[in-house]
Amino acid sequence: MQALVNGAVIADAAPADIVLIEGNRYFPPTSITAGALVESPTPYTCPWKGVCQYFDVITPEGTRIVDGAWSYPNPYDGAEERVGHVFANYVAFAPGATFTD
Template sequence: MIDWPDLPDKRALLARVRGHRSGWDAGFRPPNLEKVGSGEESVWDYPRPPRLDPAPATVTVRQDNVIVAKSDRALDLKETAGAPCPYLPPADVETEWLVPNGRISLCEWKGAAVEFDLAMPGQPRVTGAAWSYPDPFDDLAEDYSRIAGWIAFYPSKLACFVGDERARPQPGGLYGGWITDRIKGPVKGEPGTGHW
């Protein structure tokens, strides 16, 4: 059971981000798009606001070969220019190892996110290993309430797998997207991509 911290007022946050939502040029495409083959997806075909799709395979998260989370019910959040980010239902996560670390971030689409450290017994603490939206914005047709309280993990901090393939972290360290061989970019996060 997660001990959720108090969050800022959702209505005030929503008023604060409305202007950011309209700042995106939906027609923008970088000049070096990777070719997309059969069974592959371009991050430039993902929408903004992002959509939720079922993950294409079982999603597994490990630390030192110990399973932290495993789910056949994960939902991929897909947003223009970003790698998919799986959200797992709490029933499929060892939530007793997740400790809110006091950091709260804000997404213009989903709302306030709570960050977690992974604190497994007898193991070093993994700072900023995961996050969740306990009370996402509910003003859009994409219905982010479906992932309320669901957990996402950083593949830069833990071993994250889609099926048998280990996911690589989205570049830059800010975003939590999972890059696999089927994902084609370029993906935002590198220097010079901040406007993406």
């Protein structure tokens, strides 16, 4: 499965490697296109997943999507058990991203 932003492939992973959490597809960190994400200073903490790291998405033509992706580097204790899968550092994408099989 691929995650595309403005038609550019930002992540590419086998469907079995995608983790679905609250309707969002989380891609493994190894599937993210090099240089596509830049850390954002936007703060957010999910009450059950933990402290979130937002990213700006940078497409090959240089378009910047502010806070277009996010990750949980250190999920709270019990969060991965609740989801049923390890998801530390997996990356989800904001509405506007499209997905192909």
